[in-house]
Amino acid sequence: MVLDEPVSALDVSTQSQVINLLERLQAETGAAYLFIAHDLAVVRHISDRIAVMYHSRVVEKGSSDQVCDTPRHPYTELLLAAIPDPDPLVQPGKSARRRALSVGGEQGVIGAAPEVGCPFANRCPHVMDICLDVFPDALPIEGGGEVRCHLHTTGPVLNGAPLSEMPSP
Numbered sequence: 701m702v703l704d705e706p707v708s709a710l711d712v713s714t715q716s717q718v719i720n721l722l723e724r725l726q727a728e729t730g731a732a733y734l735f736i737a738h739d740l741a742v743v744r745h746i747s748d749r750i751a752v753m754y755h756s757r758v759v760e761k762g763s764s765d766q767v768c769d770t771p772r773h774p775y776t777e778l779l780l781a782a783i784p785d786p787d788p789l790v791q792p793g794k795s796a797r798r799r800a801l802s803v804g805g806e807q808g809v810i811g812a813a814p815e816v817g818c819p820f821a822n823r824c825p826h827v828m829d830i831c832l833d834v835f836p837d838a839l840p841i842e843g844g845g846e847v848r849c850h851l852h853t854t855g856p857v858l859n860g861a862p863l864s865e866m867p868s869p
């Protein structure tokens with residue numbers, strides 16, 4: 701079953717009821733869902749595996765825990781930073797982190813992805829010369845996932861490691 705943004709327009713309480721219903725239906729029928737959404741918190745809750753897309757390209761995929769706990773792609777990291785935190789003492793720090801992770805603002809350049817190279821290049825704080833010309837190959841990562849980002853093969857050479865292991869400049 702393909703579910704395209706099934707809960708994005710709903711308030712949190714109704715979202716929770718719909719997700720619970722979907723989980724019950726899945727348990728009873730064994731149905732598989734292709735769940736499409738922008739909110740990674742909701743996606744993680746209902747998914748076994750996640751594929752992160754940016755401008756129609758899959759830039760990272762893997763198990764839900766792998767993608768959400770140890771992101772390898774800067775866009776995944778940005779999506780995770782965009783998840784609101786109910787703690788008013790934590791949220792300002794998250795907002796500042798989100799701004800730092802996206803050059804060019806959160807929404808301003810979404811419609812203007814480069815035609816060649818990495819589609820995230822005009823928003824990425826780590827952009828390198830190669831990113832402007834070459835779309836990254838898929839690099840397999842431990843656990844059956846993959847990532848498409850030159851950080852793993854050029855510059856810091858993460859080689860499939862999480863972004864949290866990137867050395868400081």
Ligand code: SF4
Binds near residue numbers: 773848850
């Ligand atoms: S390929 Fe380059 S521009 Fe694209 S996400 Fe990786 S570092 Fe950023």
